[in-house]
Amino acid sequence: MQTTSLTLLRRLCQPHEPDAWSRFVRLYSTGIYSWVRGLGLRHDDAADIVQDVFVTLVQKLPEFRHQGGRSFRGWLWAITRNKCREWARRRELVLVPAAALAEVAGKDDEPFWEDEFRRHLIGQIASVIEADYPPEVWRAFWEHVVEGKPAPRVAAELGINLWAVYTAKARIVTRLHEEFPDLVAD
Template sequence: MNKLPAFQYDEDRSFRSWVRTILLNKWRDGRRLLAARLVVQDLDALPAPADDQEEREERQRLVARALDLIRGDFHPHVWRAFWEFFAADRPAAAVAAELGVSVDVVYSAKCRILRRLRQELDGLLD
């Protein structure tokens, strides 16, 4: 919690909301790292994970960074469909129902984003 020293109390705002926001952001960061690990494991184009733990962690950081970079290239609904289905490992039907789209849209989002990620990482993980 490096943010606590910067906190300034404001009567018009809620301290609980501020703490909740920080915790939610930390949780999201953890989910991003988890997603990066899942993407590395799922990408067929990538070489098998190295035995060296540091190299694996570096690959995960690289994939996480690439995901952050390409996120802006996609509509938020497309990204959310990908993220909920692929990274959060939720059923495609549940994600589709939540977003009000067809299951095909969810699968398409996964394919499009993984294809773009493979392009972004081409040659970087050899």
């Protein structure tokens, strides 16, 4: 499943799209921060680098193209890694042991904490829309779709009608398609 919304990326390239940037920062800042901390930087330095990454994105995002299978997250990872290297060069520091750096250097498109970042991104997306639904509707959706429980079991556990589970799924999946059209797999 693709986990970067191409629609959101296109909106970021348009002038006067503060809502798109707010959503993007909300979705990606913690993941970028985790990447930077994973390279051994302290909190304050990591926060500064996250800001540097976003400044670079504002400048370079219109140039980004999906080419040769290169993902947006791979491109974002390369920018983040380069900002960390610049930071380390200015301070004449080594971020992690040389052997680990050599291993990481070969993983341009899939950093070793990619799964963690993907889970974070999906969690952030869920938090954007969860508040718009009653708790029992959200729970029915989450348990059936995300946790993969059979709908009859979810209905029995929650004490609701089977069709309420299917309705919750349909409503929230439709909303996800509306909010993140390029992100949600059918």
